[in-house]
Amino acid sequence: MIESEQQVIFETWLGQYKAMIFKIVRAYALNPMDRDDLFQDIMIQVWRSIPTFRNESSPSTWIYRISLNTSIKWIQRERKHSELNESHDNIKHVLMESPVPMDERLAWLYKEIYTLNEIDRCITILMLDGLSYKEMASILGITESNVGVKINRIKKYLVSKSKAFEYGV
16 A cells, blocks of 8 residues: 555544544543543554555444554553652642633543443443444454443443432433
8 A cells, every 4th residue: 555545544534533533532531631642642553554454344443443452552551651650740730731621520421431441441432422232342342242231330330420429410
């Protein structure tokens, strides 16, 4: 594949799936700088993967997989990095850009999604994007019934947590 073909595919995919990628990024990175870093990592992986894309799945499924796998690896790297830099935590607030105000309920939801394990977090994002159980199973490599069980457990967990949230969800 020549680079100009790769560039056209990349720009097309970016235009079509940027919002989907931002949702995943928002679920894995809490502050704006981390979201920028993670988005950039995902874009690099998408770019690198274009020559190996064989149309065996839809581009959206392919990009979901890349985005979720990159996010999981990114969060693991970040955890290791943060463990090494714990002594700097007391000054992080000085370096952080103040985020754009967000609806408190939405901020609460993203914080709760962030606390889920990797698979549950992936399923939650896919569910919020309206994917079917079959599509989720295909992206994650698990059975549809397993997806259904996990969704029911996630919903119960979030409902129980929302009761403690003053606005409710």
